[in-house]
Amino acid sequence: MVEKIKKHMNEMPYTDKKGRIYKYGEFFPPELSPFAYNETMAQEYFSISKYKSLKNGFRWKDPENRDYTIEIKIQDIPDDIHNTDESIVGKVIQCSHYNIQTNESICTVGKDICKANCTQAFKIIPKEYEFYKKMNLPIPRLCPNCRHYQRIKQRNPLKLWKRKCMCNGKTSINNVYTNTVEHSHGSDPCPNEFYTSYSPDRPEIVYCEKCYQSEVV
Secondary structure, X not given: OHHHHHHHHHHOOEEOOOXXXXXXXXXXXXXXXXXXXXXXXXHHHOOOOHHHHHHOOOOOOOOOOOOOOOOEOHHHOOOOHHHOXXXXXXXXXXXXXXXXXXXXXXXXXXXXXXXXXXXOEEOOOHHHHHHHHHHOOOOOOOOHHHHHHHHHOOOOOOOOEEEEOOEOOOEEOOOOOEOOOOOOOOOOOOOOEEEEOOOXXXXXXXXXXXXXXXXXX
């Protein structure tokens, strides 16, 4: 039956709306996905616009119409958590990416809606407020979705660069860091080359595995 099914799938493949053919061994056509592209983690790692998503045959979820009544505007949120009290809990707070006057996300580019799926507003729950108070953290200015995408931006990109170890013997090449122990290559520059997700234009000092371990182990 397995060979019969394979033969049938190859002789009568599925064709999607874009005319793309899917035979045995192909992944499921994107048009069969129950989720829109910008609802999945694909948008986090390979961010694309609504136009490109639809062009490639992916679904796209437009933001829902919200009927929030903003109770606290961004400019009215104190910078110091200790200048607030528990009355802020449960209030509808404006996301700083949301423009109340134009009723759209400030991070909107042309007709392409904010890729973070901005919810325009958010609330603080009791335990969350207690945490901010305890840790001396200010009330957030962004909704949870926008906060999440701001964190994603701090990740290294899904790309590798071939680089040479920045250990110059006793110090780093830029003389910013001084080694605490002698490395296997002595006072000569380290000859090791490797691939790293840290691009050459970044400020971090990047050592090879051996030099790094010599410093931290």
